[in-house]
Amino acid sequence: xxxxxxxxxxxxLTLSASLEVxxxxxxxxxxxxxxxxxxxxxxxxxxxxxxxxxxxxxxxVLEDTATGRCVPPxxxxxxxxxxxxxxxxxxxxxxxxAFGLRCQGAPRHQAHAEAERWLARLxxxxxxxxxxxxxxxxxxxxxxxxxxxxARPRMILLDExxxxxxxxxxxxxxxxxxxxxxxxAGVRLVVTHDPLEARALADRFVILEHGRxxxxxxxxxxxxxxxxxxxxxxxGVNLLRGRGEGDLVRLPDGGALVxxxxxxxxxxxxxxxxxxxxxxEHPHGTPRNVWRGVVEGVELYENxxxxxxGGPRALVAEVTPAAVSDLGLDRGGEVWMSVKATEIExxxx
Amino acid sequence: xxxxxxxxxxxxxxxxxxxxxxxxVACGLFALPLAGxxxxxxxxxxxxxxGTPEVREALRLSLVCSLSATAxxxxxxxxxxxxxxxxxxPGIGLLRGLVMLPxxxxxxxxxxxxxxxxxxxxxxxxxxxxxxxxxLPFTTAGAVLAETFVAMPFFVLTLEGALRALDLRLEDxxxxxxxxxxxxxxxVTLPLLKTSLVAGAVLCWARALGEFGATITFxxxxxxxxxxxxxxxxxxxxxxxxxxxxxxxxxxxxxxLVLVALRRRWLWIS
Numbered sequence: 001x002x003x004x005x006x007x008x009x010x011x012x013l014t015l016s017a018s019l020e021v022x023x024x025x026x027x028x029x030x031x032x033x034x035x036x037x038x039x040x041x042x043x044x045x046x047x048x049x050x051x052x053x054x055x056x057x058x059x060x061v062l063e064d065t066a067t068g069r070c071v072p073p074x075x076x077x078x079x080x081x082x083x084x085x086x087x088x089x090x091x092x093x094x095x096x097x098a099f100g101l102r103c104q105g106a107p108r109h110q111a112h113a114e115a116e117r118w119l120a121r122l123x124x125x126x127x128x129x130x131x132x133x134x135x136x137x138x139x140x141x142x143x144x145x146x147x148x149x150x151a152r153p154r155m156i157l158l159d160e161x162x163x164x165x166x167x168x169x170x171x172x173x174x175x176x177x178x179x180x181x182x183x184x185a186g187v188r189l190v191v192t193h194d195p196l197e198a199r200a201l202a203d204r205f206v207i208l209e210h211g212r213x214x215x216x217x218x219x220x221x222x223x224x225x226x227x228x229x230x231x232x233x234x235x236g237v238n239l240l241r242g243r244g245e246g247d248l249v250r251l252p253d254g255g256a257l258v259x260x261x262x263x264x265x266x267x268x269x270x271x272x273x274x275x276x277x278x279x280x281e282h283p284h285g286t287p288r289n290v291w292r293g294v295v296e297g298v299e300l301y302e303n304x305x306x307x308x309x310g311g312p313r314a315l316v317a318e319v320t321p322a323a324v325s326d327l328g329l330d331r332g333g334e335v336w337m338s339v340k341a342t343e344i345e346x347x348x349x
Numbered sequence: 350x351x352x353x354x355x356x357x358x359x360x361x362x363x364x365x366x367x368x369x370x371x372x373x374v375a376c377g378l379f380a381l382p383l384a385g386x387x388x389x390x391x392x393x394x395x396x397x398x399x400g401t402p403e404v405r406e407a408l409r410l411s412l413v414c415s416l417s418a419t420a421x422x423x424x425x426x427x428x429x430x431x432x433x434x435x436x437x438x439p440g441i442g443l444l445r446g447l448v449m450l451p452x453x454x455x456x457x458x459x460x461x462x463x464x465x466x467x468x469x470x471x472x473x474x475x476x477x478x479x480x481x482x483x484x485l486p487f488t489t490a491g492a493v494l495a496e497t498f499v500a501m502p503f504f505v506l507t508l509e510g511a512l513r514a515l516d517l518r519l520e521d522x523x524x525x526x527x528x529x530x531x532x533x534x535x536x537v538t539l540p541l542l543k544t545s546l547v548a549g550a551v552l553c554w555a556r557a558l559g560e561f562g563a564t565i566t567f568x569x570x571x572x573x574x575x576x577x578x579x580x581x582x583x584x585x586x587x588x589x590x591x592x593x594x595x596x597x598x599x600x601x602x603x604x605x606l607v608l609v610a611l612r613r614r615w616l617w618i619s
Binding site: 042047072073074077078079080082086088089090099100103104148151 | 519522525526527529532541543
């Protein structure tokens with residue numbers, strides 16, 4: 001397992017993060033651009049200096065600023081899959097994959113045989129003697145994966161493994177990458193800004209913002225109780241922050257949410273977009289939370305439609321395509337929103 | 350390649366005639382001296398003039414000195430270029446200026462500076478003489494040193510540019526795969542720089558082959574010891590000008606061949 005707590009400064013970013021990854025799980029480090037994801041990965045690999053902290057992998061201290069220990073990258077036995085692959089352009093595919101074993105002193109024929117086994121597994125046998133520059137993006141990504149894994153690392157770090165690929169290649173490779181990751185016995189860490197990718201590959205999320213870990217948990221936990229506006233957007237829910245007053249949440253703009261059991265003190269309230277009902281006129285009946293707003297955007301997601309509503313209470317609602325035409329929703333049109341009090345999940349901020 | 354093709358498929362760009370005329374004048378400036386040499390050279394006596402022992406000796410010495418200077422420049426220039434490209438410390442800019450200096454300095458001044466440093470009474474020269482009994486001025490080794498001094502910047506600057514353009518993550522990738530620094534250098538960095546290394550070394554060699562000022566100042570003009578081809582041309586001009594034309598043509602031809610070869614293979618395409 002990996003146990004890391006590091007602090008380092010790179011340019012304007014100060015990264016201060018701790019991270020634990022068990023051998024049995026795949027962890028995704030999620031965060032917006034510039035959050036320090038790649039810096040974290042490079043620090044774990046020993047490619048950027050760590051100011052203070054400790055990195056321990058399977059009981060082996062790789063870095064400890066307290067004792068001055070710092071194992072150089074070539075002796076950490078990690079596999080890194082870099083963003084846009086970074087294959088050696090002057091070596092053919094087989095030599096790329098065999099590179100790690102050759103560095104470890106394996107004889108050429110043995111390293112080549114092992115590389116060919118990896119290429120066969122990933123369906124690249126026909127390209128063994130090709131230069132990587134002639135391969136498609138998806139094929140290059142597979143070679144990068146094979147190159148990292150053929151060196152028998154104790155931990156594999158992937159930096160945005162699918163982001164450089166076109167949509168079709170991405171879906172196909174996501175499946176294959178998932179299979180390969182599941183069969184790898186060591187520590188697995190994927191850095192990404194894409195929640196779909198993270199969901200497909202990882203068992204647990206670590207969310208990084210401005211160089212700090214803001215939340216960790218399973219995808220279900222993170223979706224149920226996001227801790228920041230970024231996380232809420234990432235998992236696609238509405239998040240409001242306010243002060244609990246028993247069964248009411250007082251919002252900073254003066255408005256309020258009726259939410260039974262909100263408690264007291266600073267609270268966060270999650271409203272799932274599908275819990276936001278839309279109406280043409282002021283609704284009558286049970287809903288206690290009713291607001292008026294203006295439609296700012298309508299986007300189709302598979303068989304659901306996401307409606308972005310602006311106004312004093314900006315929310316995202318998710319409705320059926322039929323509802324969109326029934327309600328005559330158009331950009332700039334006025335609309336009423338209602339949310340049942342029992343559909344609002346509150347928890348301490 | 351696609352660029353080349355795209356350019357050929359377009360209709361010619363409209364250019365003012367005067368502009369083209371100036372281009373023709375420029376061409377003449379380069380081509381006429383060459384034509385003059387070709388016309389005035391005593392072709393009937395070429396074999397005998399170029400076959401004299403002095404000429405053969407100068408040619409041999411030129412090849413030995415320029416190739417040794419190139420080898421020395423590659424050996425020392427590789428680490429120096431690496432430092433210039435990769436080390437980020439105050440003073441690196443000054444160091445780069447120092448390395449550039451021989452390119453813009455009149456070679457004679459370079460030769461004088463070398464005398465001050467490596468002459469028999471020079472700062473380093475005196476130590477070398479007393480400590481090891483080695484004296485550089487007016488020896489073949491001195492000629493090699495003078496040529497290295499003038500030509501090495503061409504190699505170092507070519508290398509530095511290529512190193513800067515290299516994706517550092519390629520070296521990172523090699524390290525995470527278990528390659529220690531020497532392996533990274535030999536199996537990743539240098540192979541990736543191959544074309545630039547060759548281009549830089551050939552430029553450096555061509556400059557060393559033509560070196561005159563620093564060599565004559567620091568190493569003198571001793572046939573068989575320090576009299577390289579350019580020096581022989583200079584001497585011949587006083588006594589047998591037509592032989593000088595022939596020798597000049599030899600030098601010119603070699604330089605032209607180098608440039609044409611480089612143009613196609615490395616300089617513009619890579």
